[in-house]
Amino acid sequence: MKPPSPREDSSDDLSRRRFARLAVVGLAAGAGAVGLTPPPAAAATDGQCYYDRAGRLAGEDPVLRNLVRALTPGTAPPELAAPAPVRLFDDLAMLSVGFVHAMAVLTDDGIVLIDALRSPEDAENVIVPGLRELGADPEAIKYVVVTHGHYDHFGGAQYLADRYGARVLMSPADWDLVERTRPEHAPTRDLEITDGQRLTLGDTTLRLYATPGHTAGTVSPILPVRTGSESHTAMLWGGTRPAGTLAELHTYLASVRSFRTRMRRAGVDVELVNHPVDDGLARAEQVRDDPGxxxxxxxxxRRTDRFMEVLDLMLRGWISDAEAREGEE
Structure with a gap:
Protein backbone atom coordinates (compact mmCIF):
# COMPACT_ATOMS: atom_id res chain seq x y z
CA MET A 1 0.00 0.00 0.00
CA LYS A 2 1.41 3.38 -0.99
CA PRO A 3 0.89 6.48 1.18
CA PRO A 4 -1.45 9.23 0.01
CA SER A 5 0.22 12.38 -1.28
CA PRO A 6 1.16 14.15 1.05
CA ARG A 7 7.73 23.40 23.30
CA GLU A 8 8.66 24.05 25.66
CA ASP A 9 7.34 22.23 28.82
CA SER A 10 6.41 24.12 31.95
CA SER A 11 8.29 23.38 35.17
CA ASP A 12 5.16 21.64 36.50
CA ASP A 13 5.07 19.39 33.43
CA LEU A 14 8.73 18.53 33.86
CA SER A 15 8.22 17.75 37.53
CA ARG A 16 5.36 15.39 36.73
CA ARG A 17 7.43 13.67 34.07
CA ARG A 18 10.39 13.24 36.45
CA PHE A 19 8.04 11.82 39.07
CA ALA A 20 6.61 9.37 36.54
CA ARG A 21 10.08 8.23 35.55
CA LEU A 22 11.07 7.70 39.17
CA ALA A 23 7.88 5.77 39.81
CA VAL A 24 8.55 3.42 36.90
CA VAL A 25 12.18 2.89 37.92
CA GLY A 26 11.10 2.31 41.51
CA LEU A 27 8.64 -0.36 40.39
CA ALA A 28 11.35 -2.05 38.38
CA ALA A 29 13.84 -2.03 41.22
CA GLY A 30 11.60 -2.89 44.15
CA ALA A 31 9.75 -5.94 45.35
CA GLY A 32 6.54 -4.60 43.87
CA ALA A 33 7.73 -4.72 40.26
CA VAL A 34 5.51 -6.40 37.73
CA GLY A 35 6.39 -10.06 37.72
CA LEU A 36 8.81 -9.85 40.64
CA THR A 37 6.20 -10.47 43.31
CA PRO A 38 4.49 -13.87 43.07
CA PRO A 39 0.70 -13.77 42.81
CA PRO A 40 -1.33 -14.68 45.88
CA ALA A 41 -1.50 -18.38 46.59
CA ALA A 42 -4.38 -20.07 44.83
CA ALA A 43 -5.80 -23.54 44.65
CA ALA A 44 -4.06 -25.85 42.18
CA THR A 45 -5.76 -26.00 38.80
CA ASP A 46 -5.61 -28.38 35.87
CA GLY A 47 -3.47 -25.83 34.05
CA GLN A 48 -0.96 -25.46 36.88
CA CYS A 49 1.55 -27.84 35.32
CA TYR A 50 1.72 -25.53 32.28
CA TYR A 51 2.04 -22.41 34.43
CA ASP A 52 4.85 -24.11 36.34
CA ARG A 53 6.62 -25.06 33.13
CA ALA A 54 6.31 -21.50 31.88
CA GLY A 55 7.78 -20.24 35.15
CA ARG A 56 10.73 -22.62 34.90
CA LEU A 57 11.33 -21.57 31.30
CA ALA A 58 11.20 -17.90 32.29
CA GLY A 59 13.80 -18.46 35.02
CA GLU A 60 15.27 -15.18 36.17
CA ASP A 61 14.53 -13.36 32.90
CA PRO A 62 12.51 -10.26 33.95
CA VAL A 63 10.80 -9.99 30.56
CA LEU A 64 9.52 -13.55 30.68
CA ARG A 65 8.75 -13.47 34.40
CA ASN A 66 6.53 -10.45 33.87
CA LEU A 67 4.69 -12.28 31.10
CA VAL A 68 4.07 -15.30 33.33
CA ARG A 69 2.69 -13.12 36.09
CA ALA A 70 0.49 -11.10 33.75
CA LEU A 71 -1.11 -14.25 32.34
CA THR A 72 -1.48 -16.10 35.65
CA PRO A 73 -5.23 -16.42 36.30
CA GLY A 74 -6.45 -14.22 39.11
CA THR A 75 -3.79 -11.53 38.80
CA ALA A 76 -4.74 -7.92 38.22
CA PRO A 77 -2.74 -5.45 36.12
CA PRO A 78 -0.70 -3.01 38.24
CA GLU A 79 -1.27 0.71 38.42
CA LEU A 80 1.70 2.34 36.71
CA ALA A 81 2.56 6.00 36.28
CA ALA A 82 2.64 7.41 32.75
CA PRO A 83 6.23 7.80 31.55
CA ALA A 84 7.57 10.60 29.41
CA PRO A 85 7.76 9.82 25.68
CA VAL A 86 10.90 7.99 24.64
CA ARG A 87 12.57 6.75 21.49
CA LEU A 88 13.16 3.03 21.92
CA PHE A 89 15.09 3.05 18.63
CA ASP A 90 16.06 5.85 16.27
CA ASP A 91 12.90 5.19 14.26
CA LEU A 92 10.50 3.92 16.93
CA ALA A 93 8.97 5.92 19.78
CA MET A 94 6.81 4.87 22.74
CA LEU A 95 3.95 7.17 23.80
CA SER A 96 2.36 5.72 26.91
CA VAL A 97 -0.20 6.43 29.61
CA GLY A 98 1.26 3.68 31.80
CA PHE A 99 -0.99 0.68 31.30
CA VAL A 100 -1.18 1.00 27.50
CA HIS A 101 1.23 2.27 24.84
CA ALA A 102 1.14 3.63 21.32
CA MET A 103 4.20 3.13 19.12
CA ALA A 104 5.22 5.65 16.46
CA VAL A 105 7.20 4.29 13.51
CA LEU A 106 9.21 7.24 12.18
CA THR A 107 10.00 6.98 8.48
CA ASP A 108 11.57 9.34 5.97
CA ASP A 109 8.09 10.06 4.56
CA GLY A 110 5.95 10.33 7.67
CA ILE A 111 4.74 8.40 10.70
CA VAL A 112 2.88 5.13 11.13
CA LEU A 113 1.23 5.10 14.55
CA ILE A 114 0.51 1.68 16.03
CA ASP A 115 -2.53 2.18 18.29
CA ALA A 116 -3.98 5.50 19.44
CA LEU A 117 -4.48 5.14 23.22
CA ARG A 118 -7.82 5.65 25.00
CA SER A 119 -9.48 8.82 23.79
CA PRO A 120 -9.27 12.03 21.76
CA GLU A 121 -7.83 13.64 24.91
CA ASP A 122 -5.00 11.10 24.94
CA ALA A 123 -4.29 11.86 21.30
CA GLU A 124 -4.25 15.60 21.96
CA ASN A 125 -2.43 15.56 25.30
CA VAL A 126 -0.10 12.55 25.03
CA ILE A 127 0.52 11.56 21.41
CA VAL A 128 0.75 14.99 19.79
CA PRO A 129 2.98 16.73 22.39
CA GLY A 130 4.94 13.51 22.91
CA LEU A 131 5.93 13.37 19.26
CA ARG A 132 6.92 17.03 19.33
CA GLU A 133 9.02 16.48 22.45
CA LEU A 134 10.93 13.77 20.57
CA GLY A 135 11.51 16.01 17.57
CA ALA A 136 8.84 14.45 15.35
CA ASP A 137 6.01 16.33 13.66
CA PRO A 138 2.51 14.97 14.46
CA GLU A 139 1.30 16.45 11.16
CA ALA A 140 3.38 13.70 9.54
CA ILE A 141 1.09 10.94 10.90
CA LYS A 142 -0.09 9.19 7.74
CA TYR A 143 -1.49 5.94 9.13
CA VAL A 144 -2.93 4.70 12.42
CA VAL A 145 -2.77 0.90 12.67
CA VAL A 146 -5.20 -0.26 15.35
CA THR A 147 -4.08 -3.64 16.65
CA HIS A 148 -7.54 -4.50 18.00
CA GLY A 149 -10.91 -3.00 18.71
CA HIS A 150 -10.74 -2.13 22.40
CA TYR A 151 -11.20 1.49 23.45
CA ASP A 152 -7.64 1.88 24.78
CA HIS A 153 -6.23 1.18 21.32
CA PHE A 154 -8.56 3.05 18.97
CA GLY A 155 -9.66 5.91 21.26
CA GLY A 156 -7.56 8.66 19.69
CA ALA A 157 -7.76 7.46 16.09
CA GLN A 158 -10.61 9.68 14.90
CA TYR A 159 -8.98 12.78 16.41
CA LEU A 160 -5.81 12.07 14.42
CA ALA A 161 -7.81 11.36 11.27
CA ASP A 162 -9.76 14.60 11.62
CA ARG A 163 -6.79 16.79 12.53
CA TYR A 164 -4.04 15.37 10.32
CA GLY A 165 -5.86 13.35 7.66
CA ALA A 166 -4.41 10.08 8.96
CA ARG A 167 -5.84 6.89 7.46
CA VAL A 168 -7.06 4.40 10.05
CA LEU A 169 -6.50 0.68 9.56
CA MET A 170 -8.16 -2.17 11.46
CA SER A 171 -9.14 -5.74 10.68
CA PRO A 172 -12.68 -6.20 9.32
CA ALA A 173 -13.70 -8.23 12.38
CA ASP A 174 -12.63 -5.48 14.74
CA TRP A 175 -14.16 -2.69 12.69
CA ASP A 176 -17.35 -4.68 13.27
CA LEU A 177 -16.50 -5.02 16.96
CA VAL A 178 -16.07 -1.29 17.63
CA GLU A 179 -19.18 -0.42 15.61
CA ARG A 180 -21.18 -2.99 17.59
CA THR A 181 -19.84 -2.28 21.10
CA ARG A 182 -18.85 1.40 21.08
CA PRO A 183 -20.63 3.04 18.14
CA GLU A 184 -20.53 6.48 19.74
CA HIS A 185 -16.72 6.35 20.00
CA ALA A 186 -15.84 4.30 16.91
CA PRO A 187 -13.67 5.94 14.27
CA THR A 188 -15.18 6.24 10.83
CA ARG A 189 -14.65 2.96 9.03
CA ASP A 190 -11.64 3.33 6.75
CA LEU A 191 -9.00 0.82 5.59
CA GLU A 192 -9.27 -2.91 6.32
CA ILE A 193 -6.23 -5.01 7.21
CA THR A 194 -5.74 -8.37 5.52
CA ASP A 195 -3.52 -11.12 6.91
CA GLY A 196 0.09 -10.65 5.85
CA GLN A 197 -0.59 -7.21 4.36
CA ARG A 198 2.40 -4.96 3.66
CA LEU A 199 2.11 -1.34 4.71
CA THR A 200 4.87 0.79 3.19
CA LEU A 201 5.66 4.38 4.05
CA GLY A 202 8.88 5.90 2.79
CA ASP A 203 11.71 3.43 3.30
CA THR A 204 9.86 1.30 5.85
CA THR A 205 7.57 -1.67 5.33
CA LEU A 206 5.49 -3.23 8.09
CA ARG A 207 3.93 -6.67 7.77
CA LEU A 208 0.55 -6.96 9.49
CA TYR A 209 -0.51 -10.44 10.57
CA ALA A 210 -3.87 -11.68 11.82
CA THR A 211 -3.46 -13.04 15.36
CA PRO A 212 -7.04 -13.51 16.64
CA GLY A 213 -7.69 -14.60 20.19
CA HIS A 214 -7.62 -11.48 22.31
CA THR A 215 -10.31 -10.26 19.92
CA ALA A 216 -11.57 -11.86 16.73
CA GLY A 217 -9.52 -9.45 14.62
CA THR A 218 -6.35 -8.77 16.57
CA VAL A 219 -3.36 -7.86 14.38
CA SER A 220 0.35 -8.12 15.22
CA PRO A 221 3.01 -6.27 13.17
CA ILE A 222 6.55 -7.24 12.25
CA LEU A 223 8.69 -4.24 11.32
CA PRO A 224 12.29 -3.08 10.90
CA VAL A 225 13.92 -0.86 13.53
CA ARG A 226 17.38 0.64 13.78
CA THR A 227 19.76 2.38 16.13
CA GLY A 228 22.71 4.05 14.44
CA SER A 229 24.16 1.53 12.01
CA GLU A 230 22.46 -1.44 13.72
CA SER A 231 19.34 -2.85 12.10
CA HIS A 232 16.91 -5.22 13.80
CA THR A 233 13.54 -6.82 13.17
CA ALA A 234 10.82 -6.24 15.75
CA MET A 235 7.51 -7.87 16.53
CA LEU A 236 4.64 -6.30 18.45
CA TRP A 237 2.15 -8.74 19.96
CA GLY A 238 -1.20 -7.10 19.36
CA GLY A 239 -3.34 -8.38 22.25
CA THR A 240 -2.15 -10.10 25.39
CA ARG A 241 -4.95 -11.12 27.77
CA PRO A 242 -6.77 -14.24 26.53
CA ALA A 243 -10.47 -14.10 25.82
CA GLY A 244 -12.83 -16.24 27.86
CA THR A 245 -14.31 -19.09 25.83
CA LEU A 246 -12.59 -22.36 25.08
CA ALA A 247 -12.98 -21.80 21.33
CA GLU A 248 -11.36 -18.36 21.62
CA LEU A 249 -8.50 -19.83 23.67
CA HIS A 250 -7.82 -22.43 20.99
CA THR A 251 -7.87 -19.66 18.38
CA TYR A 252 -5.41 -17.64 20.47
CA LEU A 253 -3.04 -20.62 20.79
CA ALA A 254 -3.15 -21.19 17.03
CA SER A 255 -2.28 -17.50 16.54
CA VAL A 256 0.69 -17.78 18.89
CA ARG A 257 2.04 -20.70 16.91
CA SER A 258 1.49 -19.24 13.45
CA PHE A 259 2.98 -15.88 14.43
CA ARG A 260 5.94 -17.60 16.07
CA THR A 261 6.67 -19.33 12.75
CA ARG A 262 6.49 -16.01 10.92
CA MET A 263 8.80 -14.43 13.49
CA ARG A 264 11.39 -17.13 12.93
CA ARG A 265 11.22 -16.70 9.17
CA ALA A 266 11.64 -12.93 9.53
CA GLY A 267 14.54 -13.23 11.97
CA VAL A 268 12.78 -11.26 14.72
CA ASP A 269 15.14 -10.25 17.52
CA VAL A 270 13.17 -7.40 19.18
CA GLU A 271 10.08 -7.97 21.37
CA LEU A 272 7.38 -5.34 21.91
CA VAL A 273 3.85 -5.34 23.31
CA ASN A 274 1.25 -2.61 23.76
CA HIS A 275 0.70 -3.22 27.49
CA PRO A 276 3.35 -3.34 30.25
CA VAL A 277 3.33 -7.14 30.64
CA ASP A 278 6.98 -7.55 29.66
CA ASP A 279 9.02 -5.21 31.91
CA GLY A 280 8.68 -2.74 29.04
CA LEU A 281 8.40 0.47 31.06
CA ALA A 282 11.52 -0.29 33.09
CA ARG A 283 13.38 -1.17 29.89
CA ALA A 284 12.21 2.08 28.29
CA GLU A 285 13.79 3.96 31.20
CA GLN A 286 17.04 2.09 30.60
CA VAL A 287 17.01 3.29 27.00
CA ARG A 288 16.30 6.84 28.12
CA ASP A 289 19.03 6.85 30.76
CA ASP A 290 21.66 5.13 28.62
CA PRO A 291 20.79 5.78 24.97
CA GLY A 292 24.19 4.62 23.76
CA ARG A 302 16.40 -17.20 20.73
CA ARG A 303 15.11 -15.15 23.66
CA THR A 304 12.39 -13.51 21.56
CA ASP A 305 11.28 -16.96 20.43
CA ARG A 306 11.27 -18.04 24.09
CA PHE A 307 8.82 -15.19 24.81
CA MET A 308 6.38 -16.89 22.45
CA GLU A 309 7.09 -20.29 23.97
CA VAL A 310 6.18 -18.94 27.42
CA LEU A 311 3.02 -17.43 25.92
CA ASP A 312 2.22 -20.83 24.36
CA LEU A 313 2.58 -22.63 27.71
CA MET A 314 0.44 -20.09 29.55
CA LEU A 315 -2.31 -20.46 26.93
CA ARG A 316 -2.20 -24.24 27.26
CA GLY A 317 -2.75 -23.73 30.99
CA TRP A 318 -5.78 -21.51 30.33
CA ILE A 319 -7.15 -24.12 27.91
CA SER A 320 -6.65 -26.94 30.42
CA ASP A 321 -8.48 -24.97 33.10
CA ALA A 322 -11.31 -24.13 30.70
CA GLU A 323 -11.67 -27.77 29.66
CA ALA A 324 -11.83 -28.81 33.30
CA ARG A 325 -14.56 -26.26 33.99
CA GLU A 326 -16.57 -27.52 31.02
CA GLY A 327 -16.19 -31.07 32.32
CA GLU A 328 -17.72 -30.05 35.65
CA GLU A 329 -20.83 -28.55 34.07
Missing part, protein backbone atom coordinates in the same frame (compact mmCIF):
# COMPACT_ATOMS: atom_id res chain seq x y z
CA UNK A 293 24.17 1.35 25.73
CA UNK A 294 22.90 -2.08 24.84
CA UNK A 295 19.23 -1.81 23.93
CA UNK A 296 17.20 -3.97 26.35
CA UNK A 297 14.46 -4.49 23.77
CA UNK A 298 16.91 -6.40 21.57
CA UNK A 299 16.44 -9.83 23.10
CA UNK A 300 18.03 -11.76 20.26
CA UNK A 301 16.26 -14.40 18.18
Missing amino acids: GDNPFVLGR
Whole structure:
Protein backbone atom coordinates (compact mmCIF):
# COMPACT_ATOMS: atom_id res chain seq x y z
CA MET A 1 0.00 0.00 0.00
CA LYS A 2 1.41 3.38 -0.99
CA PRO A 3 0.89 6.48 1.18
CA PRO A 4 -1.45 9.23 0.01
CA SER A 5 0.22 12.38 -1.28
CA PRO A 6 1.16 14.15 1.05
CA ARG A 7 7.73 23.40 23.30
CA GLU A 8 8.66 24.05 25.66
CA ASP A 9 7.34 22.23 28.82
CA SER A 10 6.41 24.12 31.95
CA SER A 11 8.29 23.38 35.17
CA ASP A 12 5.16 21.64 36.50
CA ASP A 13 5.07 19.39 33.43
CA LEU A 14 8.73 18.53 33.86
CA SER A 15 8.22 17.75 37.53
CA ARG A 16 5.36 15.39 36.73
CA ARG A 17 7.43 13.67 34.07
CA ARG A 18 10.39 13.24 36.45
CA PHE A 19 8.04 11.82 39.07
CA ALA A 20 6.61 9.37 36.54
CA ARG A 21 10.08 8.23 35.55
CA LEU A 22 11.07 7.70 39.17
CA ALA A 23 7.88 5.77 39.81
CA VAL A 24 8.55 3.42 36.90
CA VAL A 25 12.18 2.89 37.92
CA GLY A 26 11.10 2.31 41.51
CA LEU A 27 8.64 -0.36 40.39
CA ALA A 28 11.35 -2.05 38.38
CA ALA A 29 13.84 -2.03 41.22
CA GLY A 30 11.60 -2.89 44.15
CA ALA A 31 9.75 -5.94 45.35
CA GLY A 32 6.54 -4.60 43.87
CA ALA A 33 7.73 -4.72 40.26
CA VAL A 34 5.51 -6.40 37.73
CA GLY A 35 6.39 -10.06 37.72
CA LEU A 36 8.81 -9.85 40.64
CA THR A 37 6.20 -10.47 43.31
CA PRO A 38 4.49 -13.87 43.07
CA PRO A 39 0.70 -13.77 42.81
CA PRO A 40 -1.33 -14.68 45.88
CA ALA A 41 -1.50 -18.38 46.59
CA ALA A 42 -4.38 -20.07 44.83
CA ALA A 43 -5.80 -23.54 44.65
CA ALA A 44 -4.06 -25.85 42.18
CA THR A 45 -5.76 -26.00 38.80
CA ASP A 46 -5.61 -28.38 35.87
CA GLY A 47 -3.47 -25.83 34.05
CA GLN A 48 -0.96 -25.46 36.88
CA CYS A 49 1.55 -27.84 35.32
CA TYR A 50 1.72 -25.53 32.28
CA TYR A 51 2.04 -22.41 34.43
CA ASP A 52 4.85 -24.11 36.34
CA ARG A 53 6.62 -25.06 33.13
CA ALA A 54 6.31 -21.50 31.88
CA GLY A 55 7.78 -20.24 35.15
CA ARG A 56 10.73 -22.62 34.90
CA LEU A 57 11.33 -21.57 31.30
CA ALA A 58 11.20 -17.90 32.29
CA GLY A 59 13.80 -18.46 35.02
CA GLU A 60 15.27 -15.18 36.17
CA ASP A 61 14.53 -13.36 32.90
CA PRO A 62 12.51 -10.26 33.95
CA VAL A 63 10.80 -9.99 30.56
CA LEU A 64 9.52 -13.55 30.68
CA ARG A 65 8.75 -13.47 34.40
CA ASN A 66 6.53 -10.45 33.87
CA LEU A 67 4.69 -12.28 31.10
CA VAL A 68 4.07 -15.30 33.33
CA ARG A 69 2.69 -13.12 36.09
CA ALA A 70 0.49 -11.10 33.75
CA LEU A 71 -1.11 -14.25 32.34
CA THR A 72 -1.48 -16.10 35.65
CA PRO A 73 -5.23 -16.42 36.30
CA GLY A 74 -6.45 -14.22 39.11
CA THR A 75 -3.79 -11.53 38.80
CA ALA A 76 -4.74 -7.92 38.22
CA PRO A 77 -2.74 -5.45 36.12
CA PRO A 78 -0.70 -3.01 38.24
CA GLU A 79 -1.27 0.71 38.42
CA LEU A 80 1.70 2.34 36.71
CA ALA A 81 2.56 6.00 36.28
CA ALA A 82 2.64 7.41 32.75
CA PRO A 83 6.23 7.80 31.55
CA ALA A 84 7.57 10.60 29.41
CA PRO A 85 7.76 9.82 25.68
CA VAL A 86 10.90 7.99 24.64
CA ARG A 87 12.57 6.75 21.49
CA LEU A 88 13.16 3.03 21.92
CA PHE A 89 15.09 3.05 18.63
CA ASP A 90 16.06 5.85 16.27
CA ASP A 91 12.90 5.19 14.26
CA LEU A 92 10.50 3.92 16.93
CA ALA A 93 8.97 5.92 19.78
CA MET A 94 6.81 4.87 22.74
CA LEU A 95 3.95 7.17 23.80
CA SER A 96 2.36 5.72 26.91
CA VAL A 97 -0.20 6.43 29.61
CA GLY A 98 1.26 3.68 31.80
CA PHE A 99 -0.99 0.68 31.30
CA VAL A 100 -1.18 1.00 27.50
CA HIS A 101 1.23 2.27 24.84
CA ALA A 102 1.14 3.63 21.32
CA MET A 103 4.20 3.13 19.12
CA ALA A 104 5.22 5.65 16.46
CA VAL A 105 7.20 4.29 13.51
CA LEU A 106 9.21 7.24 12.18
CA THR A 107 10.00 6.98 8.48
CA ASP A 108 11.57 9.34 5.97
CA ASP A 109 8.09 10.06 4.56
CA GLY A 110 5.95 10.33 7.67
CA ILE A 111 4.74 8.40 10.70
CA VAL A 112 2.88 5.13 11.13
CA LEU A 113 1.23 5.10 14.55
CA ILE A 114 0.51 1.68 16.03
CA ASP A 115 -2.53 2.18 18.29
CA ALA A 116 -3.98 5.50 19.44
CA LEU A 117 -4.48 5.14 23.22
CA ARG A 118 -7.82 5.65 25.00
CA SER A 119 -9.48 8.82 23.79
CA PRO A 120 -9.27 12.03 21.76
CA GLU A 121 -7.83 13.64 24.91
CA ASP A 122 -5.00 11.10 24.94
CA ALA A 123 -4.29 11.86 21.30
CA GLU A 124 -4.25 15.60 21.96
CA ASN A 125 -2.43 15.56 25.30
CA VAL A 126 -0.10 12.55 25.03
CA ILE A 127 0.52 11.56 21.41
CA VAL A 128 0.75 14.99 19.79
CA PRO A 129 2.98 16.73 22.39
CA GLY A 130 4.94 13.51 22.91
CA LEU A 131 5.93 13.37 19.26
CA ARG A 132 6.92 17.03 19.33
CA GLU A 133 9.02 16.48 22.45
CA LEU A 134 10.93 13.77 20.57
CA GLY A 135 11.51 16.01 17.57
CA ALA A 136 8.84 14.45 15.35
CA ASP A 137 6.01 16.33 13.66
CA PRO A 138 2.51 14.97 14.46
CA GLU A 139 1.30 16.45 11.16
CA ALA A 140 3.38 13.70 9.54
CA ILE A 141 1.09 10.94 10.90
CA LYS A 142 -0.09 9.19 7.74
CA TYR A 143 -1.49 5.94 9.13
CA VAL A 144 -2.93 4.70 12.42
CA VAL A 145 -2.77 0.90 12.67
CA VAL A 146 -5.20 -0.26 15.35
CA THR A 147 -4.08 -3.64 16.65
CA HIS A 148 -7.54 -4.50 18.00
CA GLY A 149 -10.91 -3.00 18.71
CA HIS A 150 -10.74 -2.13 22.40
CA TYR A 151 -11.20 1.49 23.45
CA ASP A 152 -7.64 1.88 24.78
CA HIS A 153 -6.23 1.18 21.32
CA PHE A 154 -8.56 3.05 18.97
CA GLY A 155 -9.66 5.91 21.26
CA GLY A 156 -7.56 8.66 19.69
CA ALA A 157 -7.76 7.46 16.09
CA GLN A 158 -10.61 9.68 14.90
CA TYR A 159 -8.98 12.78 16.41
CA LEU A 160 -5.81 12.07 14.42
CA ALA A 161 -7.81 11.36 11.27
CA ASP A 162 -9.76 14.60 11.62
CA ARG A 163 -6.79 16.79 12.53
CA TYR A 164 -4.04 15.37 10.32
CA GLY A 165 -5.86 13.35 7.66
CA ALA A 166 -4.41 10.08 8.96
CA ARG A 167 -5.84 6.89 7.46
CA VAL A 168 -7.06 4.40 10.05
CA LEU A 169 -6.50 0.68 9.56
CA MET A 170 -8.16 -2.17 11.46
CA SER A 171 -9.14 -5.74 10.68
CA PRO A 172 -12.68 -6.20 9.32
CA ALA A 173 -13.70 -8.23 12.38
CA ASP A 174 -12.63 -5.48 14.74
CA TRP A 175 -14.16 -2.69 12.69
CA ASP A 176 -17.35 -4.68 13.27
CA LEU A 177 -16.50 -5.02 16.96
CA VAL A 178 -16.07 -1.29 17.63
CA GLU A 179 -19.18 -0.42 15.61
CA ARG A 180 -21.18 -2.99 17.59
CA THR A 181 -19.84 -2.28 21.10
CA ARG A 182 -18.85 1.40 21.08
CA PRO A 183 -20.63 3.04 18.14
CA GLU A 184 -20.53 6.48 19.74
CA HIS A 185 -16.72 6.35 20.00
CA ALA A 186 -15.84 4.30 16.91
CA PRO A 187 -13.67 5.94 14.27
CA THR A 188 -15.18 6.24 10.83
CA ARG A 189 -14.65 2.96 9.03
CA ASP A 190 -11.64 3.33 6.75
CA LEU A 191 -9.00 0.82 5.59
CA GLU A 192 -9.27 -2.91 6.32
CA ILE A 193 -6.23 -5.01 7.21
CA THR A 194 -5.74 -8.37 5.52
CA ASP A 195 -3.52 -11.12 6.91
CA GLY A 196 0.09 -10.65 5.85
CA GLN A 197 -0.59 -7.21 4.36
CA ARG A 198 2.40 -4.96 3.66
CA LEU A 199 2.11 -1.34 4.71
CA THR A 200 4.87 0.79 3.19
CA LEU A 201 5.66 4.38 4.05
CA GLY A 202 8.88 5.90 2.79
CA ASP A 203 11.71 3.43 3.30
CA THR A 204 9.86 1.30 5.85
CA THR A 205 7.57 -1.67 5.33
CA LEU A 206 5.49 -3.23 8.09
CA ARG A 207 3.93 -6.67 7.77
CA LEU A 208 0.55 -6.96 9.49
CA TYR A 209 -0.51 -10.44 10.57
CA ALA A 210 -3.87 -11.68 11.82
CA THR A 211 -3.46 -13.04 15.36
CA PRO A 212 -7.04 -13.51 16.64
CA GLY A 213 -7.69 -14.60 20.19
CA HIS A 214 -7.62 -11.48 22.31
CA THR A 215 -10.31 -10.26 19.92
CA ALA A 216 -11.57 -11.86 16.73
CA GLY A 217 -9.52 -9.45 14.62
CA THR A 218 -6.35 -8.77 16.57
CA VAL A 219 -3.36 -7.86 14.38
CA SER A 220 0.35 -8.12 15.22
CA PRO A 221 3.01 -6.27 13.17
CA ILE A 222 6.55 -7.24 12.25
CA LEU A 223 8.69 -4.24 11.32
CA PRO A 224 12.29 -3.08 10.90
CA VAL A 225 13.92 -0.86 13.53
CA ARG A 226 17.38 0.64 13.78
CA THR A 227 19.76 2.38 16.13
CA GLY A 228 22.71 4.05 14.44
CA SER A 229 24.16 1.53 12.01
CA GLU A 230 22.46 -1.44 13.72
CA SER A 231 19.34 -2.85 12.10
CA HIS A 232 16.91 -5.22 13.80
CA THR A 233 13.54 -6.82 13.17
CA ALA A 234 10.82 -6.24 15.75
CA MET A 235 7.51 -7.87 16.53
CA LEU A 236 4.64 -6.30 18.45
CA TRP A 237 2.15 -8.74 19.96
CA GLY A 238 -1.20 -7.10 19.36
CA GLY A 239 -3.34 -8.38 22.25
CA THR A 240 -2.15 -10.10 25.39
CA ARG A 241 -4.95 -11.12 27.77
CA PRO A 242 -6.77 -14.24 26.53
CA ALA A 243 -10.47 -14.10 25.82
CA GLY A 244 -12.83 -16.24 27.86
CA THR A 245 -14.31 -19.09 25.83
CA LEU A 246 -12.59 -22.36 25.08
CA ALA A 247 -12.98 -21.80 21.33
CA GLU A 248 -11.36 -18.36 21.62
CA LEU A 249 -8.50 -19.83 23.67
CA HIS A 250 -7.82 -22.43 20.99
CA THR A 251 -7.87 -19.66 18.38
CA TYR A 252 -5.41 -17.64 20.47
CA LEU A 253 -3.04 -20.62 20.79
CA ALA A 254 -3.15 -21.19 17.03
CA SER A 255 -2.28 -17.50 16.54
CA VAL A 256 0.69 -17.78 18.89
CA ARG A 257 2.04 -20.70 16.91
CA SER A 258 1.49 -19.24 13.45
CA PHE A 259 2.98 -15.88 14.43
CA ARG A 260 5.94 -17.60 16.07
CA THR A 261 6.67 -19.33 12.75
CA ARG A 262 6.49 -16.01 10.92
CA MET A 263 8.80 -14.43 13.49
CA ARG A 264 11.39 -17.13 12.93
CA ARG A 265 11.22 -16.70 9.17
CA ALA A 266 11.64 -12.93 9.53
CA GLY A 267 14.54 -13.23 11.97
CA VAL A 268 12.78 -11.26 14.72
CA ASP A 269 15.14 -10.25 17.52
CA VAL A 270 13.17 -7.40 19.18
CA GLU A 271 10.08 -7.97 21.37
CA LEU A 272 7.38 -5.34 21.91
CA VAL A 273 3.85 -5.34 23.31
CA ASN A 274 1.25 -2.61 23.76
CA HIS A 275 0.70 -3.22 27.49
CA PRO A 276 3.35 -3.34 30.25
CA VAL A 277 3.33 -7.14 30.64
CA ASP A 278 6.98 -7.55 29.66
CA ASP A 279 9.02 -5.21 31.91
CA GLY A 280 8.68 -2.74 29.04
CA LEU A 281 8.40 0.47 31.06
CA ALA A 282 11.52 -0.29 33.09
CA ARG A 283 13.38 -1.17 29.89
CA ALA A 284 12.21 2.08 28.29
CA GLU A 285 13.79 3.96 31.20
CA GLN A 286 17.04 2.09 30.60
CA VAL A 287 17.01 3.29 27.00
CA ARG A 288 16.30 6.84 28.12
CA ASP A 289 19.03 6.85 30.76
CA ASP A 290 21.66 5.13 28.62
CA PRO A 291 20.79 5.78 24.97
CA GLY A 292 24.19 4.62 23.76
CA GLY A 293 24.17 1.35 25.73
CA ASP A 294 22.90 -2.08 24.84
CA ASN A 295 19.23 -1.81 23.93
CA PRO A 296 17.20 -3.97 26.35
CA PHE A 297 14.46 -4.49 23.77
CA VAL A 298 16.91 -6.40 21.57
CA LEU A 299 16.44 -9.83 23.10
CA GLY A 300 18.03 -11.76 20.26
CA ARG A 301 16.26 -14.40 18.18
CA ARG A 302 16.40 -17.20 20.73
CA ARG A 303 15.11 -15.15 23.66
CA THR A 304 12.39 -13.51 21.56
CA ASP A 305 11.28 -16.96 20.43
CA ARG A 306 11.27 -18.04 24.09
CA PHE A 307 8.82 -15.19 24.81
CA MET A 308 6.38 -16.89 22.45
CA GLU A 309 7.09 -20.29 23.97
CA VAL A 310 6.18 -18.94 27.42
CA LEU A 311 3.02 -17.43 25.92
CA ASP A 312 2.22 -20.83 24.36
CA LEU A 313 2.58 -22.63 27.71
CA MET A 314 0.44 -20.09 29.55
CA LEU A 315 -2.31 -20.46 26.93
CA ARG A 316 -2.20 -24.24 27.26
CA GLY A 317 -2.75 -23.73 30.99
CA TRP A 318 -5.78 -21.51 30.33
CA ILE A 319 -7.15 -24.12 27.91
CA SER A 320 -6.65 -26.94 30.42
CA ASP A 321 -8.48 -24.97 33.10
CA ALA A 322 -11.31 -24.13 30.70
CA GLU A 323 -11.67 -27.77 29.66
CA ALA A 324 -11.83 -28.81 33.30
CA ARG A 325 -14.56 -26.26 33.99
CA GLU A 326 -16.57 -27.52 31.02
CA GLY A 327 -16.19 -31.07 32.32
CA GLU A 328 -17.72 -30.05 35.65
CA GLU A 329 -20.83 -28.55 34.07
